[in-house]
Amino acid sequence: MAHAPVVVDVAASPPLEALGAPPPPLVLEHPHTSTGLDSRKLLMWAFLASDCMFFGMLIATYMVYKNRSLDGPLPRETFDVPYTSVSAFVLLLSSLTMVLALAAIQHGHERRMRVWLSATALLGCVFLGGQFYEFTTFYKDGLTLSRNLFGSTFFTLTGFHGTHVFIGVFWLLSLVAQSVRGRLHQEHSLWVEIAGLYWHFVDIVWILIFTLVYLIPD
Amino acid sequence: MSTEHHVAHDAGGHELEHAHPGPRTYTIIGVILAVITLIEVWAYNQAFLRPALVPILLSLSAVKFATVVGFYMHLRFDNPLFLAVFGFGLAVAGSVITAFMFLFGQYPQPPHG
Numbered sequence: 001m002a003h004a005p006v007v008v009d010v011a012a013s014p015p016l017e018a019l020g021a022p023p024p025p026l027v028l029e030h031p032h033t034s035t036g037l038d039s040r041k042l043l044m045w046a047f048l049a050s051d052c053m054f055f056g057m058l059i060a061t062y063m064v065y066k067n068r069s070l071d072g073p074l075p076r077e078t079f080d081v082p083y084t085s086v087s088a089f090v091l092l093l094s095s096l097t098m099v100l101a102l103a104a105i106q107h108g109h110e111r112r113m114r115v116w117l118s119a120t121a122l123l124g125c126v127f128l129g130g131q132f133y134e135f136t137t138f139y140k141d142g143l144t145l146s147r148n149l150f151g152s153t154f155f156t157l158t159g160f161h162g163t164h165v166f167i168g169v170f171w172l173l174s175l176v177a178q179s180v181r182g183r184l185h186q187e188h189s190l191w192v193e194i195a196g197l198y199w200h201f202v203d204i205v206w207i208l209i210f211t212l213v214y215l216i217p218d
Numbered sequence: 219m220s221t222e223h224h225v226a227h228d229a230g231g232h233e234l235e236h237a238h239p240g241p242r243t244y245t246i247i248g249v250i251l252a253v254i255t256l257i258e259v260w261a262y263n264q265a266f267l268r269p270a271l272v273p274i275l276l277s278l279s280a281v282k283f284a285t286v287v288g289f290y291m292h293l294r295f296d297n298p299l300f301l302a303v304f305g306f307g308l309a310v311a312g313s314v315i316t317a318f319m320f321l322f323g324q325y326p327q328p329p330h331g
């Protein structure tokens with residue numbers, strides 16, 4: 001069912017109590033800013049923009065050095081695309097559970113939010129486990145960080161992405177813990193939204209890595 | 219001197235300029251994203267698509283990227299300033315990748331002379 005909030009122009013409206021009407025559910029969660037926007041959310045978007053540049057550099061480096069390794073193992077003989085496809089599905093699914101957690105807290109369903117946040121963290125752990133297995137397999141096949149240009153750029157790029165996922169899992173679990181302690185309610189849904197922005201960013205970076213690194217042939 | 223600007227929120231503390239989609243819409247988008255990923259993997263395994271594989275994969279990836287950013291990250295519904303901030307970072311990243319590819323010869327070079 002669509003969420004239908006009440007729009008109130010705070011500056012122009014006379015006090016509703018004076019008209020005999022009950023006050024609407026109005027929460028001024030953040031202090032007034034020159035942009036009229038919550039600075040925490042704007043800060044998160046600025047951070048994500050800077051992270052875009054960070055991953056942009058890593059991806060550019062990988063692409064430049066892609067076919068310049070003098071000896072193997074090379075991407076074509078290393079990657080297991082069906083296996084990585086499952087990891088991509090897992091991360092996409094975690095984005096869905098994350099946004100469902102946000103929808104739940106925005107509607108005041110705290111227990112449901114905890115379930116979806118926990119599911120998101122679990123899917124993140126599954127992704128990390130898959131990445132650990134993949135790295136271990138590559139290592140056994142002779143591909144290490146210092147083996148060749150492909151190994152150096154691949155492990156740096158996907159390793160930093162995995163680190164982002166790990167931080168995201170920790171963040172999500174801390175939100176679940178806050179909620180269990182009764183410190184995360186509907187009026188604090190912005191915290192879930194900001195964590196969600198970070199998590200979705202991790203997902204879109206993987207969308208690019210999956211295509212540029214794994215699917216596009218040498 | 220800053221102008222006082224009140225922003226009305228619902229009980230969840232969210233600005234009310236545009237309401238976010240509901241769980242049903244999110245789920246439909248999730249299914250669409252999964253289908254696009256399936257198409258990507260299918261295209262990867264088709265020999266007859268090899269000549270056009272790169273543009274196909276890049277297009278599908280761009281659609282997935284825009285869908286997640288637009289709907290799950292709510293850039294389609296939120297204040298345009300968020301889009302401007304994120305778009306700037308994205309444009310810089312894209313420019314760096316493109317410039318590096320040209321500089322280091324991953325794209326065909328124009329003939330000399």
